[in-house]
Amino acid sequence: MTKPELSPVAARLGPLKVLRSTRREWRTTVRRAPPRLPSNSAAGNWATAYVESRMWRPGLGDGVLGVIVAVRGRVALTTKYGSPLAGTPTYMNRTLFQCTWPGCVVITTSCDSIEAHVRTAHLGPRGEVSSSDNGYGDEDVDFDDHEEEFYYTEIELEEAYSPPTLSHRDMARPPHEDPEYQKSLLNSSLPYSRRFASAGPINIPKSTNANTAPWSFSATNVPLSTASPVKHLKLSFSAPASKLPSSPTRRVRGETKKCRKVYGMEHRDQWCTQCKWKKACSRFGD
DNA sequence: GATGCCGGGGC
């Protein structure tokens, strides 16, 4: 199983709350159509899957990488960065594996994991597959070993746009670790907050214009071999290079003159403290 | 170009 080298995906991939299971079997937990999802926005075409973390560093315990969200063909990945486990999400550089068993949206980070999932959850509870060790069933022997390969796909994460430096500024975004946040986005009813700047990449705007989504989604069938029709799903993330015009994220400049304008640079000592610090003026508030 | 100020860094 080849794992293409991919450039690091910017940590701005996701601000959402990290879902976490206290159970060992969380890996097979799947949610479809979250109960409180507004019916008018996602129209049932919605899936959430826990992402397995085999890459988790020791001491961090079992965890969930994030949540794959698919809404009307747009796919978003939320991650765990910014959480108490903040760190370089190295698993973002790689390929994810998604179960394609009908109705199942389990996603794992390794080929072995998804194969194990398919075997245990779908093909049978036993680690071994079907009839090869029974002595009969000679006809389908050649499919016995890797039948699970038919029931998962690779998902490549790659960067469609890479800012010149994503090393230090772009890596630290405060996560909105609020479970309602995701629904608010989908609902497009999140309350206005002027300090919402750069909150997150998963802007699923109310408009259904597909070009406004930061994620692009494409699927291709790659004939790797005759026996493994692995479907490659590419998730391309576009950093906000072409921003939406006049996002509601930044404070609108008021019309009142502020200290800088009133007193001028030459009387900087007369400015209010906030103006001296290039913060929002506290003397001539809007 | 000037202004306002957010985010971030140094101390």
Next chain:
DNA sequence: GCCCCGGCATC
């Protein structure tokens, strides 16, 4: 906490 500044949006 205080203080400063880069960079960006806006005027």
